[in-house]
Amino acid sequence: MMARRVSGAGTASRAAGERLVAHVLLACTVVAVVTLAAVLAVLVREAGMFFADVSPWRFLTEITWAPAAAEPRFGVLPLLVGTAQIGVGAAVFALPAGLMTAVYLHQYAGSRTARLLSGVTALMAGVPTVVYGLFALHFVTPALRVLWPGVEAFNALSACLVVGLMILPTVTVLSREALDSVPPPLLDAGLALGAPKGRVVTRVLLPAASGGILAAVLIAMARAVGETMIVSLAAGNEARLTWSPFEGLQTLSAFLTQLGMGDAATGTREFQAFFAVGAVLFVGTYGIHMAGRMLVSRSVGRAGQ
């Protein structure tokens, strides 16, 4: 606020008006900060009560997750593995497609094609995830079952493919930013050394942008890990410890949607388990996202040399 302050003489009533505006703006900021603090406080309190009961060691090493069972089990591994499967699987599909799209837009497309494709990319980013989820369930999974009859009705592969589709715009847009940050004279220098364009792209452009591209993938993975709707619809919502892409799975975030079903009574250990999982998810996605942001700022700094 200090930097924005405009000094100007005015009547008393105008000064009062200015103060009111400043207070309203401050109030809006406070809402955001207080909300974040409240969310963190609830997470920490409930998760803390959970871990007072269930040791973090058991939480991280036991292989069965069955919080609602008659004899509840709180091994979070199946959820962690499921989450990693979705995050990595989605990136495996989105990275090549997104990166190649970015290189095409940056180096090969005419300006009209580039504008058109950028529009399509933006449109993809605007599709609600529940629509992607239905697409996975009613189109992708049946198609996969034609190819491999062993694929279960709820399976990880379908979820990975469609979550990959969902994060594709993120990968494309951020990769393109990384490519844009490479100084054009560097590419000229490659061409002036008698290298064909394809070689300049693979040996100069991509290595020079690699930090930013890695960051793009990490930020997109953070989104994939946080995704609930597509995963719930396509991969079912059953915690199983398996690496098979043909079987269903449950992720941390998809498990959290079950709290809304209202089966867990407030104050029970089952109820607190949701917050423990929420804390793990929060720390994980925040960590991945921050690592990505750090790489972005580092690579931008380097390119500016």
Added chain:
Amino acid sequence: MSSPAAPTDAPVLTAERLSVRFGRRVALRDISLAIPRGRIVSIIGPSGCGKTTLLRCFNRMNELASGARTSGTVHFAGMDLYGPDIDPVEVRRRIGMVFQQTTPFPKSVFDNIAFGPRASGFTGDLQGLVEEVLTSVGLWSEVADDLDTPALELSAGQKQRLCIARTLALKPDVLLLDEPTSALDPEATARIESIIRALSPRYTIVIATYNRWQAARLSDLTAFLDRGELLEYGLTETLFTNPREARTESYLTGRTQ
């Protein structure tokens, strides 16, 4: 336009009625000049006069800019550079270019030098080639022990010398230098200038520079461009001491810019 005096030695590069437009803007108008083999030729003139564009016509880098249209001809060692069966990639291997901004690739010193030879399928002694070209820019003694150093860690002057060495690794006939010292301090500039002098008998060198004193110090011949036109071209000494055109004189004496 007045036809500038043609130099006497056998030309290696010859432009005839060369014009370049970017969209509707004319960047070069009707340029005719010959670059004699083994000499250093400076192209001087106020910023925006077309120095860089002219240089980039000589290795067909200009056509990479969007909207660039070139007319007229450029002959290199007797062949039409813009002919239908000429591969620009091949042209750039024989006519090297160094840029105003230093452009080391984010690779090791060795891999920077090896980039061009590898791209053109070089199968000889790469190690020996790297040593040879680094020596000719005075960099070998400074980096010999650590060719794996990332090139981005060199000083600005070292980076530019690396870029010159990288171009030499292709054994080109001609070196095009686009304001190669404008981003460097005086000491590094002097170093680059002495390298250019040392390279001069073996390579034909065309240097675009905004620094008229650099042109006077270095070159055998100087061309003065103004607003896309070649106003005067001749022996550097003559052009600096006894310019034919009033505009050349006022530029050289700093009365206009």
